Amino acid sequence: MKVVGIIAEYNPFHKGHEYQIRYAREILGADYIVIAMSGDFVQRGAPALMEKHLRAEMALLGGANLILEMPVQTATASAEGFAAGGVSLLDGLGVVDELCFGSECGDTETLMNIAQILVKEPFEYRKLLQQNLRTGMSFPAARSSALIRYMREKATSVHNTFGVSSEHIELILSSPNNILGIEYCKALLRLNSRILPHALLRKGSGYHDTDFSLLSDEEFPSASGIRSLMKKSEGTVQSADLSRLIPSASLPGFLDSLKKGAWLSDSVLDLPLHYKLLLESEETLKMYPELSDALIRRILKSRNQYEGFSQFADLLKTRDITRSAICRSLVQIFLDQKTKAPGHIPYARVLGFQKNSAPFLRQIKKNSSIPLITKAADASAILDETALRFFNETCAASNLYEMLLCHKTGQPFIHEMKKPLRII
Incomplete structure (x- = not known):
């Protein structure tokens, strides 16, 4: 049994995400695909476009087997905290063989080489980083500049082991999904995880592109672009336009939420x-x-x-x-969120799964080092004090999201503890 993990927000789930799942199935040979997904608030610092159970259902209809929720502390952390939490969740299941993530370069080896520098922090790199920070640079900018200079010096030395130019490194470090991919690789290295990274080359529009008119059938939209389109049009996007962006199996649920006004910015x-x-x-x-x-x-x-x-x-x-x-x-x-993002996620909360994935769930229960929660009401009896705090704060955040959504739509409030799993 081969299992591929994906860390995602699905904000919203679109055809590029469907392609990634299909790639994991057909090219990587996955028997099962498990998703570590953000809940109702996301890493860029905003409420998710649509609520987490709907997004989980859209992903299941798009081919995923199991959707797990990352705690809100992880979902709203920096790229490093987000990646560390997502990787620890997948690693804790004890069944995941590969982590598949999108990147602008698709170069797993180079991303791992960069990650190793950041994990080991050689003296020359640390010196360059401190110099940059003293000039007033933000940490991300200081780190990027230090890496480029360090790798440029190594690339021009007789001991160059990177095999790529400094210009290529600079291009990699200027792209958001490459940066997140490096964080995934760092997290795998720090955990000494058995999970192997696999960078999938992104196809289609850039991270912030909103013009989808020139997308070919072989190219995919960006989630950021779809959100911008929704905000500009105030949710009045035509279904014909959305059918080019959202997978056909997942589209009805998306359109139903649009009709009800059940989306947030x-x-x-x-x-x-x-x-x-x-x-x-x-x-x-x-x-x-x-x-x-x-x-x-x-x-x-x-x-x-x-x-x-x-x-x-x-x-x-x-x-x-x-x-x-x-x-x-x-x-x-x-959110009144005063708990730091956990480096290790101490439980796996299920948001939904495919009916035919029962053998997979049994295998997780057999191999996992963290408890699997399929019923929210059982958490208090299963989790220790620390894990329960993460869980309860995540539920509280989802209740706030539900409050905002109900105020906008007029729909009845449903408490987080009462929401059922999505089973496809």
């Missing part, structure tokens, strides 16, 4: 976040593990100029604090 946080910020003080803001002292000072200094989530994130942005980090921090404040 970051603007839904405009008012509740303002209320939450007005309650905060320097002392309480220091309780959030991801907030730097510099960001805390900027929040307190600027909150009287607050107009909305996106506007405030732009206002807080500086050269050394990235916008994505700010958005994650603002979401963590809204």
Whole structure:
């Protein structure tokens, strides 16, 4: 039995994701495909476009066998924390053979070489990194610059072991999915995991592209582009247009949510976040593990100029604090999330599975080093105190998401503990 794991947000699930699952099945030879998926809040610092159970169902209809939810602390962490949590979840199952992830370069070997430098942190690299940080660079920019300089020097030496040019390295480090792929490789190395990485070359539009008119049948949209299209059109996208972007089996559920208005953008946080910020003080803001002292000072200094989530994130942005980090921090404040992202996810919560995957679930229960939760109400009896805190905070975040969604649509509120698994 071969098992391939994928770490994803499916925000939303689109044809590129369907292609990745098909690739894992047909090219990598997967008998089963397990997804570690973000819940109702995502890594860029925003509510998910659509609720997690629907996204899980869309992925199952798109060919996945099992969908597991990453805790909200992991789902809203930095790229490093997101990757470390997702990899630890898949590793803890004890059955995953390969991790398949999309990247702009599709070069697994080079991504692993870069990851090894970041894990080992040779002296020359650390020296370059510290020099960059002292100039006021943000950590991501400082790290990227230090890596490029370090690998350029190695590439021009007689002991070059990388086999690629510094220009190629620079191109790799400028692309978001390559960067996330490096974080996956780092996490695998640090865990000494048996899981092998496999970088799949992305096809189609760039990460932020919103013009899908020129996409061929062999190319795929970006989730970011679909979200932007939804926001600009206020959800009035034609089904004919969406049929080019969303897999046919998954499209009916997506269209039904559109019809009901059951989708969210970051603007839904405009008012509740303002209320939450007005309650905060320097002392309480220091309780959030991801907030730097510099960001805390900027929040307190600027909150009287607050107009909305996106506007405030732009206002807080500086050269050394990235916008994505700010958005994650603002979401963590809204969620009152004061627990740091776990490096090791201590449970596997099932959101949905295919009926024919029963043998796979039995194999996981036999091999897993972490408990498998198929019924939310059982968590308190299964999990230890630390794991239960992660679980309860994730449920609380989903209840807040449900509150926002119900306020927008007028649909009845359903508590997280009452929501059933999606079984296809």
